[in-house]
Amino acid sequence: MLETSLICTTGFLVAITLLPLLPSNHWLCRSWEFPRVQIVFLILVNILLTVSFTETTLMYCLLLLNLASLIYQSIWIFPYTFLYPKEVEQAENSQVESNVTIKVITANVLMPNKSVQKLIDIVTEYKPDILVTLETNKWWQDALIPIHESFPYRVNKPLENLYGMHVYSKYEISDLQVLELIEKDIPSVHCRIQFPQNVKVKFHFMHPAPPSPTENETANPRDKELILIADEVKHTQQPTIVTGDLNDVAWSPTTRHFRHLSGLKDPRIGRGFFNTFHADYPVIRWPLDHLFHSQHFMLVDIKRLPSIDSDHFPLYTELMVKSHMD
Known part of the structure; x- marks a missing residue:
């Protein structure tokens, strides 16, 4: 049951990560550009569940897919965190x-x-x-x-x-x-x-x-x-x-x-x-x-x-x- 759930959730998260990359401007593809922060949170939860799964080849494959999606989504939102250099100088x-x-x-x-x-x-x-x-x-x-x-x-x-x-x-x-x-x-x-x-x-x-x-x-x-x-x-x-x-x-x-x-x-x-x-x-x-x-x-x-x-x-x-x- 857990294995099937992890396959489904990983597949969904990978799919909505990839959809905006398609050469289409349809709202079904472009709308997934909006919730990147929420998607990062869901991927992190999915990673925690995956690492609790029995160590198998499937687990490592799922973990790799989740990590790749996490890195890709994080790259987009990272500039809007306090860890990134400020683009506009602060006035004194x-x-x-x-x-x-x-x-x-x-x-x-x-x-x-x-x-x-x-x-x-x-x-x-x-x-x-x-x-x-x-x-x-x-x-x-x-x-x-x-x-x-x-x-x-x-x-x-x-x-x-x-x-x-x-x-x-x-x-x-x-x-x-x-x-x-x-x-x-x-x-x-x-x-x-x-x-x-x-x-x-x-x-x-x-x-x-x-x-x-x-x-x-x-x-x-x-x-x-x-x-x-x-x-x-x-x-x-x-x-x-x-x-x-x-x-x-x-x-x-x-x-x-x-x-x-x-x-x-x-x-x-x-x-x-x-x-x-x-x-x-x-x-x-x-x-x-x-x-x-x-x-x-x-x-x-x-x-x-x-x-x-x-x-x-x-x-x-x-x-x-x-x-x-x-």
Whole structure:
């Protein structure tokens, strides 16, 4: 009985490890890129059960397969542990006091959710310079009127299809474009924002659709949108930030290619996972909400914020502009 169970569990774990390697963008293959941390945990349990099995040739074969899968999965998630060198330099308190900082909150609110006061309380406490809300419709747009006094510059794109987007800024927005880059009714916001000391930052706010049985059958639209932005960003020398719910995990091949092509940095590398989804199920959480930035910044702080009764936790990131350090 134990032998049969170990063969089945090892076969399953090897299969879901290999599926993302297939030359297919179907959600059945690509979705297994998401739970790599959970898969590592399951493999470790399977290894413990295997080594307790009678020492036979079969046991050693199963152990080898499990170890190979464990090493492969661990390679993907290792950069997001404290054991890996930090990709983005930490700003010192003395530097922060004399330089321009940018505080950004990214919040996927879950459109049917009505706990708007929880988001307002977070905005009041953390005082972001930029707030981007995702899945916001006309109800959310009206419900967030109380924060308008803090954010005189706003971009409204309310939709009822779970892809509405609103950008709230303390500082002037220019060169605004609200585009449907790949799919109809799935917008992204692109603009420049003028911060103190004449610091201008290019922002790309994104929320592409995920590969799933209820959304897109394949990952192609999401991947194309990410690579399209990466192609644009790689040609610019100005401070740049890309943020939003990218419906992709930090360690996926697509996100890794996006970072390599764009040259943008991920402040989570060497610091942790900062899992923002799913807020209701601690066992199945992974990082879906992201902020990537150009080499012009140092990190002041990054944290997952308290629940707003959405399926996502908000993500808070504070950056310091390097060029104004002296």
